[in-house]
Amino acid sequence: MSDAEQPTDDHVPGDDEFEPIQVFPEAEEMDLRPGADNCYKCSTCDTNCPVAEVDDEFPGPKFQGPEQWRLKRQDDHDIDDSVMKCSNCMRCDSACPSEVPLSQMHNTARAEYVEENMSKFSREYWRNRMLSNYRQLAPLAATFPRTANFVMGLSVTKWMGEKVLGIAGDRDFPEFAKTTFREWWAKRGGNATSRERAQEARAERGAEVQNEDKRIAYFHGCYSNYNTTEVGKALVRVFEHFGYEVMIPEQACSGTPMFANGMLDDARRAAETNVRELSAAIEDGADIIASCTSCSMSLRQEYPELFDFDGTEDVAENTWEAVEYLRVHEDLEGELEGTQVDDTNFAYHAPCHSRNQGLDGQTMEVMSAIDGVEAEDVGDSCSGISGTYGWKEENYETSMKIGEEMFDHMEDAEATTGLTECPTCSMQMEHGTGYEIQHTLQVLEAALVGTELEEA
Structure with a gap:
């Protein structure tokens, strides 16, 4: 496991004082996080909010965070239902000059609103529950991927x-891969649950690397397992x-869609599993690597911010985004010098959750080292x-209005292929432009590993 210090954005939790809190606690038992009452109403967060920009x-x-918090402290007001319009892009966190924990307030407020104000028999509740628990529904579709893809592609569906x-009926459902990433991994000789058995399988097949000094645990997330398995393989x-x-x-x-939909109990259960398993990997000498910037943001x-069970801080401190890790621990740009891929022009979009981690410029630097x-x-x-925000019928038009600037810039660029590290940003980019979208890791795979790849 590496002892290297992670480069983090100033507004992402590092080694400063950081205590998980309940933003809206019961009665007079208000426990304010130090500095969280420092909002001086500069409105920087509001001017950086993509939803507020297009939805009057x-x-x-600012209202969803410190202002609503103060109202509740004084008069015990209910949570305003507009908190469900927040897209959870978390740009407000990095925009705030006073480091007010805005997204933490929003996450907790959404959870209280869902618990106290949303009917558990409503269409909205069950729709949000399904969207945020994609991981529970995907295995069934992945068992019969061709059938699932056909049925979900029907206009009547x-x-x-x-x-x-x-x-939103205008959205195209993502296709399921014929073989999940974990199935590919098991077939290849890896083993998901036992490193000792995995080493035995590797010794027999000789297909993977064994290295006690350089070991990572891959947090692939839901989408790379069930849909874009080529990202996990890369x-x-x-x-x-x-x-x-x-x-x-x-x-x-990772819990990201659950946070965004106020399903905090579901997120806690998922986090308990992840922290337990990833802590064991850290004890085995591994660093945690994520290919999705929303997953790394959630873990880090x-x-x-929201949970205090054992191992949470350790997992956060040892989690890295994939390209970030290679740039810190390896001479990635040096290794890419002299490599070449077929001439490709990319229109690159840095996801919000990448920017929030201070990683928005790294892909452009890495791509500049590859010929072609x-x-x-x-x-x-x-x-x-x-x-899940843009998948909701009531948010679809707002989602597309927010994306207009990105669509226009993509079409103005001398490119017909998009590039990003976020699976849902990828969906939106393809939906708005019709371009094929790739992940940065797929380009690195083409440059470093070449075309002589084993069959999936």
């Missing part, structure tokens, strides 16, 4: 999804190229989909 009825993160559940091959032993621990959803920031690759950053606008 949304009061913005989309029509029913909108009328019955309130899922990560494995790239890290093995650098001599890393790759472990694939048992894991649940939201877990220690031209990448153009399409600006700092939000894609607008924000996980």
Whole structure:
């Protein structure tokens, strides 16, 4: 396990005082996080909020955070229902000059609103529950991927999804892979639950790297397991190229969609599983690597903000985004010098959750080292989909309005292929432009590993 210090954005929790709190506690037992009452109403968070920019009825993160908090402290007001319009892009965190824990307030407020004010028999509740618990539904579709893809692609299915559940009918459901990433890993000789058995399998097949000094545990998340398995495969091959032993621990959803929908109890259960399994991997000498910037954000920031069970801080401190890790621990740009891929022009979008971790410039630097690759950053606008937010019927038009600037910049760029590290940003980019979208790791795989890849 590496002792290297993680480069973090100033507003992402590091080694400063950081205590998990309950933002809206019972009665007079108010426990304010130090500094959280420092909002001086500069409205910087509001001017950086992509939802407030296009939705005049949304009061913005300042109201959803410190102002609503103060009202509740004084008069025990109910949570305002507008908190459910927050997309959870978390841009307000990095925008605030006083480091007020805005997204932490929003997450806790949403959880209280769902618990106290949302009917458990309502269409909205069950729609949100389904969207935030994708991990529970995906295995069934992945068992019959061809059938699932056909049925979900039917216009009648989309029509029913909108009328019955309130899922935007204009969205195309993501396709399920014919083989999940974990199935590919097991077939390849890896083992998800026992490193000792995995080593035995590797010794027999000789397919993977064994290295006690360079070991990572891959947190693949839901989407790379069930849908874009090529991203997970690319990560494995790239890290093995650098001599890393790759472990694939048992894991649940990162919790990001649950936070965004106020399903905090579901998120806690998922986090307990992840912290337990990832802590064991850390004890085995591994660092935690995520290919999705929302997953790394969740493990690094939201877990220690909202949960206090054993191992939470340790997991947060040892979690890295994949490209970030290679840039810190390896000479990634040096290794890429002289490599070449087929001439490709990319329009690159840095996800909000990448920017919040201070990682928004790294992909452009990495791409510049590969011959045949031209990448153009399409600006700092939000894609607008924000996980499950843009999948909701009532948010679809707002989501597309937010994404207009990104769409325009992509179409103005000299590119027909998009590039990003976020799976839902990828959906929005493809939906708004029709471009094929790739993950940065897939480009690194093409440059470093080449075309002589084993069959999936």
